[in-house]
Amino acid sequence: MRKIALQQLQDMDVSFYRLISMRYSWAPGSVDRFVERARADNLLVYLIHGERHYTKDENSKEEFLQIVGGDILFAPTGSNYVSTLQLKEGEAFSEGIFVNFAIRDEQGQEICPGDLPVWMAHDIDGRYFRMFEKLLTSVLQGSGGNLSSKAQLSRLLQELIAQVRIQDSFGPELEAIYPAVIRLERCPQEPVSVPELAKLCFLSESTFRKKFETYAHVSPIQYRNRIRLQKAIGLLRNGIYTVEETAEAMGYHDAAHLSNAVKKATGMTPREIAGTVSDNSDT
Numbered sequence: 389m390r391k392i393a394l395q396q397l398q399d400m401d402v403s404f405y406r407l408i409s410m411r412y413s414w415a416p417g418s419v420d421r422f423v424e425r426a427r428a429d430n431l432l433v434y435l436i437h438g439e440r441h442y443t444k445d446e447n448s449k450e451e452f453l454q455i456v457g458g459d460i461l462f463a464p465t466g467s468n469y470v471s472t473l474q475l476k477e478g479e480a481f482s483e484g485i486f487v488n489f490a491i492r493d494e495q496g497q498e499i500c501p502g503d504l505p506v507w508m509a510h511d512i513d514g515r516y517f518r519m520f521e522k523l524l525t526s527v528l529q530g531s532g533g534n535l536s537s538k539a540q541l542s543r544l545l546q547e548l549i550a551q552v553r554i555q556d557s558f559g560p561e562l563e564a565i566y567p568a569v570i571r572l573e574r575c576p577q578e579p580v581s582v583p584e585l586a587k588l589c590f591l592s593e594s595t596f597r598k599k600f601e602t603y604a605h606v607s608p609i610q611y612r613n614r615i616r617l618q619k620a621i622g623l624l625r626n627g628i629y630t631v632e633e634t635a636e637a638m639g640y641h642d643a644a645h646l647s648n649a650v651k652k653a654t655g656m657t658p659r660e661i662a663g664t665v666s667d668n669s670d671t
Contacts (some may be wrong), residue, residue, distance in 0.1 A: 390493060394462065394501040397491070398549045402499065404538045406490045409527040414482040419444065422463075429488045430501065431463040432544070434511070434520040437473045438482025446470050455459050460516060460548065463505035465490065465498075471505075485520045487527075489541060508548045510588075512571040515603040515666055519544050557579055558603070566598045568608065576616035577639035582608050616633065617649055624650075624661045631658040 392400075395495060406429055421443050433439040435455050442453040445468070455461050463469070470644060473482050474555070477553045491499040511517055558566055568585040585608055586596035597607070620638040623629045635646040643658075649660050 389466065389498045391466075391499050391500045394464070394506065394554060395549055396500055397499075398546055401494045403492050404489050404541055405492065406488065406540065407527060407537055408488040409486065409524045409537075411432040411484070411485050411524060412474050414484075415439060416475055416481070418482070420471040423468050423470060426466045426468050427463055428465065428488050430465050431461075431505075431518075432487040432515060432548075433461045433463075433491075434485045435459050435461070436485070436486075436517075438479065439476075440482070441472050441474060443470050444504075446469065453507060455507060458511045458517075460508040460511065461505055462502070462508050462548070464500055464502040466500045467502070467504050469505055471511075471651050483522055487520070487523060487541065504582075509551050510567045511586075512567065515574075516544075516548075519547075540669075562599055562603050562611065564591055565596065565603060568596070568600065569603070572608065572612045575614055576612050577637065579639065580612070611625075613649075617653055620646060621650060621654070621661060622659050627662055631662070634658065 397515065411540075433455075435457055437457040439456050440453065440461075441451050442455075443451055453461075460495060462524040471504070473480060473487050485608065488553070493499055509516060512608075519540070523537065526534070526540055530537055558569075559667065567588050571580065571585065582597065583593055584595045589596055591599070600608050601609070616638050620640070623634045623637065624631070631645045635641075635643045638646070640646040640649070647658050650656065654661065
């Protein structure tokens with residue numbers, strides 16, 4: 389079996405086989421043991437709710453990983469670990485979607501991408517959940533080896549690995565704020581408070597503010613407003629949305645609110661920005 393780094397998959401010509409997916413529920417006290425016998429296939433898990441804690445063996449008290457609802461985990465074939473379920477008060481069970489699969493390179497040799505389970509991403513807006521559900525449906529409706537299922541798995545892995553690469557660029561000092569940055573960049577039209585963003589990153593508000601301003605050189609709310617304005621201007625330039633529709637889509641109070649923000653940033657009105665599209669199309 390050929391061992392590689394997980395990030396290398398994005399640049400390789402690979403094929404998937406033994407593809408299985410299920411929506412699964414775990415009872416309180418559930419423990420998955422892969423110590424004496426290692427994982428036979430690669431695993432992607434979308435944890436819908438509950439918590440799972442990971443150690444290298446049953447005698448170890450030191451956790452190397454913890455995932456919560458909305459987190460996505462990848463465990464490579466050949467990995468050894470113990471995963472223990474923990475539930476909050478009032479929770480009767482944990483639930484998730486898992487995908488098992490094997491990978492071969494272009495020579496037909498099986499690939500082992502990594503050594504231990506790793507956190508891949510946290511689903512902020514439900515996008516990853518929809519991708520997992522779509523893959524699950526495709527597998528259940530087919531044989532697990534059809535082109536649609538494999539294409540969806542490839543797309544999901546590619547996007548997750550790309551997010552891991554972006555997160556790695558934050559460095560160890562700033563990687564904790566990565567979920568908040570992605571939340572703001574994906575959904576700038578949705579209002580969110582600094583305490584909510586800090587909670588998303590498992591940081592105190594003061595620590596979160598300090599790390600975020602080190603990264604962006606502006607406050608989280610200023611960063612959100614900047615991204616929101618950039619996306620609004622992009623919609624106006626595309627010429628598809630009216631000023632009123634753009635204001636509504638990007639979470640502005642009304643067209644006047646958007647107009648003031650655009651005028652202050654660009655010196656142009658939204659209608660002038662939208663008009664540059666038709667002007668350019670005539671040349």
